[in-house]
Amino acid sequence: MLRHNKIELALHLLRPEPLDASTSTRPLLLLHGLGDRSPSSVPNWCQPWPGPVAALDFTGHGDSTVPAGGGYSPELLMADVDQALAYLTDDDPDRSITVLGRGLGAYVALQIAGARAGQIHGAILLDGPGLAGGPTGPTSQSVFALDTDGRSPDPYALVELGRDLRPGDYAVSFVNLANAGAPTDTPITVASSFRPKWLAAVVEAPGVAEASLADALATYA
Amino acid sequence: MASDPDDSGLDEHGESPFAGARRPERTYDLPAHGVRIAVHEWGDADAPPLMLMHGGFDFARTFDGFAPKLADAGWRVVSWDQRGHGNSEHAPLYSWDGDLRDTLAVFDHVADGRPIPVVGHSKGGALMTQLADAQPHRFRCLVNMDGIPYKRNLPDVAEHERTTMLAKDLAGWLDHRRRTATASRKPGTLDDLARRRGRMNPRLPHEWLRRLVTTGGFESEDGWRWKIDPALRFGGFGPWRPEWMLMRLPGLPMPFLGILGAEMEEMGWGTPPRKVLPYMPLDGRCEVLDDVGHFVHIEQPELVSGIVLDFIGAPS
Numbered sequence: 001m002l003r004h005n006k007i008e009l010a011l012h013l014l015r016p017e018p019l020d021a022s023t024s025t026r027p028l029l030l031l032h033g034l035g036d037r038s039p040s041s042v043p044n045w046c047q048p049w050p051g052p053v054a055a056l057d058f059t060g061h062g063d064s065t066v067p068a069g070g071g072y073s074p075e076l077l078m079a080d081v082d083q084a085l086a087y088l089t090d091d092d093p094d095r096s097i098t099v100l101g102r103g104l105g106a107y108v109a110l111q112i113a114g115a116r117a118g119q120i121h122g123a124i125l126l127d128g129p130g131l132a133g134g135p136t137g138p139t140s141q142s143v144f145a146l147d148t149d150g151r152s153p154d155p156y157a158l159v160e161l162g163r164d165l166r167p168g169d170y171a172v173s174f175v176n177l178a179n180a181g182a183p184t185d186t187p188i189t190v191a192s193s194f195r196p197k198w199l200a201a202v203v204e205a206p207g208v209a210e211a212s213l214a215d216a217l218a219t220y221a
Numbered sequence: 222m223a224s225d226p227d228d229s230g231l232d233e234h235g236e237s238p239f240a241g242a243r244r245p246e247r248t249y250d251l252p253a254h255g256v257r258i259a260v261h262e263w264g265d266a267d268a269p270p271l272m273l274m275h276g277g278f279d280f281a282r283t284f285d286g287f288a289p290k291l292a293d294a295g296w297r298v299v300s301w302d303q304r305g306h307g308n309s310e311h312a313p314l315y316s317w318d319g320d321l322r323d324t325l326a327v328f329d330h331v332a333d334g335r336p337i338p339v340v341g342h343s344k345g346g347a348l349m350t351q352l353a354d355a356q357p358h359r360f361r362c363l364v365n366m367d368g369i370p371y372k373r374n375l376p377d378v379a380e381h382e383r384t385t386m387l388a389k390d391l392a393g394w395l396d397h398r399r400r401t402a403t404a405s406r407k408p409g410t411l412d413d414l415a416r417r418r419g420r421m422n423p424r425l426p427h428e429w430l431r432r433l434v435t436t437g438g439f440e441s442e443d444g445w446r447w448k449i450d451p452a453l454r455f456g457g458f459g460p461w462r463p464e465w466m467l468m469r470l471p472g473l474p475m476p477f478l479g480i481l482g483a484e485m486e487e488m489g490w491g492t493p494p495r496k497v498l499p500y501m502p503l504d505g506r507c508e509v510l511d512d513v514g515h516f517v518h519i520e521q522p523e524l525v526s527g528i529v530l531d532f533i534g535a536p537s
Contacts, residue, residue: 005401005452006313059314068255069304070322071314075459079398086399115391138465143321143355145254160318165460176384177391 004083010063011084012038015053025051025221026097026121027088031081033103034130034161035153037062045213046100050221056084058108060154068148070156074104074133074164078111085112085119096121096183098220103128104161106192107171110202113188114174117181122220125190125199126213132196134163168201179207189216235440237411237431241522242285246292248308251301253326256319259308260301260327264292269536270331273300274324276343276368278455280307280448282436286429287518290526295536296338301327303345305450307437315453317461320348321355328359336361336475338533342518343368343489347466354469362476364529367515369470369479370463371492390458397454404451408444411435421487424514463490470500477505478532480525482513489515 002009018025028049032038038055046053057064058077081099089095096119101109106125113123141163146155178187186209188202195203202208211219232238245261252258261281271291273284281300288298302309303320312319331337338361341349346368353360397404409417415430422430438445470477479501481494494509501507508528510517518525 003402005398006311065313067313069253069312069314069319071304071312071316071319073316073459076314076316079395082395082398115388115395117388138468140354143318143325143352145322145325148255160316167460170460173384173387177388180381180384181388 002083002087004059004080007059007065007067007080009059009065009080009083010038010057011087012040012055012057013052014039014042014055018051020050023050026095027052027054028217029081029084029088029097029099030055031099031101031105031109032056032058032061033105033128035061035158036102036129037152046217048214048221049217052088054084054088056081057152058105058157060157061152064152066148066150066152066154070146070154070160072154072157072160074108074111074161077104077108077161078115081108081112082116085116089119093119095119098122098124100124100126100217101128102126104130104133106131107133107166107198110171110174110188113182114177117178117187118183120178120182120187122184122216123178123188124213124216124220125188125192125202127192127194130162131192131194131199133166133198135165136167136197137165166196166198168198171198171202172205175202175205175208184220186219189219191216231435236435237428239286239429239432241289242432243289244285245282245288245300251326251330253304253323256304256312256323257310258301258304258323258327260299260330262300263288263298264296266297268292268295268297270337271296271298271533272328272331272337272339272349273298274339274341274345274349275300275303275306276345277303278306278449278453279343280437282307283433283519285432285436286522287526290522291340291530294526294530299327299331305453307448311450311452317348317351321352324348324352325356332359334359338362338364340364340366340529341368342366343515350466350469350473353473353475357474360475362478362533363473364478364480364532366480366517366525367482367489367492369481369492369497370466370490371496387458390456394454394458401452406446406449406451408441408446411440411445414438414445414447422516424484424486425516425519429519467497467500470497470505471502473502473505475504476532477502478529479505479507480517480528481507481509482515482517482520483509483511484514486515
């Protein structure tokens, strides 16, 4: 478990060591979709990754703490990932990882790729629950309270992270950050079939590649 | 750091006195969907309620000077500490959705869905403007005191420089998040904290800032600290744009009064009054106070309470 402020985050070390113990390959961190949780073993679709594989349960999901009273944002989940990044790199700013996000996790992967550009070798954005997010501009949003019982996934997470604002230019600002600070020419690869507006804007930005999942994994390995 | 001489002169409640300031008549905790919210009330408990919401990095007791003037006019003035602020619980998560949800718990407790007058300052004004747009049936009228966001104050720099600035902001915020599990507010003497706050509020008198320390801080063996959750950080980033709040104004169906201080300050939104006036609702108006800063109700409690009382009418 990792500590993020008042939250205990479950980081699952699905494959603690590289496939070939004599090599040193950067870790792959899996980020699940909205309402989902980390897999219990390395999924078939990322078996080819030669290095260690870890997966993080976001706040309010899986085995991580379900907080009272809601208040979620993708930016908070980005900070969740930052805690995992610190752990997987032993807090060494010269070490890096690759992140693979599904759905909501794809949006968060994009954010951390921009915010910690020097430590994210590549970000792979994949289909999954919560990929679309909410509107791209202001709306008359409802104010609500929900009955919760402490079980995950947190109903507040499902609603608040299912309707968060995702303007395209805001998403692209993370691409710009990744391009400015990442060690690779194409730090972001979109491997999804579905392209909501924010992701369509990301695909159009310089430094963003489109590839199959297998090719993306091979590129960042 | 032991207690120092500047702790002298505190009243029987351990609070630094200030002319015209008064403690709330009632203070209690309210469970708000899992988060404990501290509520403070001035005036007769049976009087008609009036809601008063503080700004970011403030707390309900910052109304110690202003609220009594409204209460003395016959209102039950109800304010509350936003989550993580003042005496309210340090919540696991913070967001506008969360603040609005806590607000509804207080509204339901006090007014049970009946329309009541609402006054908000700074972030509290902006939050109440959003709530007025989402749930107008709860509002008899709305007063927004220097809480009308206009736009981000971005410097006029090239795009790549802006990217560099955003990178520093993000890294700084993430570094802060890495430390929050063990962070605590910096201790100091009572006057130290008052002087620190004074750097953000240069227009407010030191004696008032001392009162803020003794009502919004706590003293332990190594000195005074603010109660506010160390996880909270001034400023921020995200997809939300201040001008989107301005767009909600014209459609507000209830009587609306904006009160803007003409002097720009660090904790304010930097909203030029002339930019706001075109967005007034059909039944709305805006008062611009010259030579007054962001804390209009603290700098000019007599004037501002008079304007507010005149606008909201007699208690009923």
